[in-house]
Amino acid sequence: MTPATVEVALGARSYAVRIGPGLIARAGDEIAPLLHRPRVAVVTDATVAALHLPALLAALGRAGIEATALTLPAGEATKGWEGLRACVEGLLEAKVERRDVVVALGGGVIGDLAGFAAAILRRGVRFVQLPTTLLAQVDSSVGGKTGINTAQGKNLVGAFHQPALVLADIDVLASLPPRDFLAGYGEVVKYGLLGDAAFFAWLEAHGPALAAGDAGLRAEAVRRSVAMKAAIVARDETEEGERALLNLGHTFGHALEAATGYSDRLLHGEGVAMGCALAFALSARLGLCPQEVPSRVQAHLRAMGLRCDPAAIPGGLPGPEALMALMAQDKKVRDGRLRFVLARDIGAAFVADDVPPEAVRALLAEALAGPAGRGA
Secondary structure, eight states, X not given: OOOEEEEEOOGGGOEEEEEETTTXXXXXXXXXXXXXXXXXXXXXXXXXXXXXXXXXXXHHHXXXXXXXXXXXXXXXXGSSHHHHHHHHHHHHHXXXXXXXXXXXXXXXXXXXXXXXXXXXXXXXXXXXXXXXXXXXXXXXXXXXXXXXXXXXXXXXXXXXOOOSEEEEEGGGGGGSOHHHHHHXXXXXXXXXXXXXXXXXXXXXXXXXXXXXXXXXXXXXXHHHHHHHHHHHHHHOTTOSSGXXXXXXXXXXXXXXXXXXXXXXXXXXXXXXXXXXXXXHHHHHHTTSSOTHHHHHHHHHHHHXXXXXXXXXXXXXXXXXXXXXXXXXXXXXXXXXXXXXXXXEEXXXXXXESOOOHHHHHHHHHHHHHHHHHTTO
């Protein structure tokens, strides 16, 4: 399978997203043209390092590129102030210069963290994304959003810092635990739901085979997701308008993640999938779309093994008011008003900042009660 290339067209800061098998093995040749000197610093986590770091270092070595590796603890907790400090100081100790390149080898946590560290290190160092999860390949590695979480919420501290190159190696997806793969699938589904009804129908037809390991289907799903995101980012890099559609499911999802302490009780992609289901349910509640639309969304998510009900999250959740308070800290709040991505149909999403709080509160109360509370 020949790798596909999707261009992110941003003028002088344009870059390619390469998608296909064997890209870690070819990483040295892919990265070499970017280098002023044959040296890079790799940032990764302990889990990914055990699986993929030796292959990456070998590939870099074959291309004559010297590499230092900084390995951080795995998990969402690393994407905070302490993790950022460890990353920045580690790169400084590795004597990374302003014209050097940092390689982020890992999932969304490492990509966001290493990208933010690169953005602030020496007032800006270039970096390459080498995403190792489905979620990172289709979403967080593309578009230049970098940052960390704080006690007040997710991604509230960060910068727009575009990568110089993204290498999405489809082969690495085979090493993901099923739960992590499905969490990434939550972001894939999002693209169909927000702007491509035909892609959502394609996923309904091919999702099970894709999840079962079909590499060709996986590559096509990543390519179509990246192409949609690249087009939106090219038109609205800093989220002044259309790019906000990419936050479908995230206002609900981020609040649920914060309520679970960014722990493995709820993975990011699981929160996005759950948030998409809630966004469509809210759309139907407000009379924006027929009830069969959220039912179709939920049916597909459940068929893929993704949860739709917040009540199913282990360990319980706080009440609707507490969740709404967490939403009020969301970076999508504008002039003190919550902004939701809602939908008139599958593939027809739009941004709304006039959603009645009582409608959100009622939906959350019903969702937290679970099927039993709804009389199901």
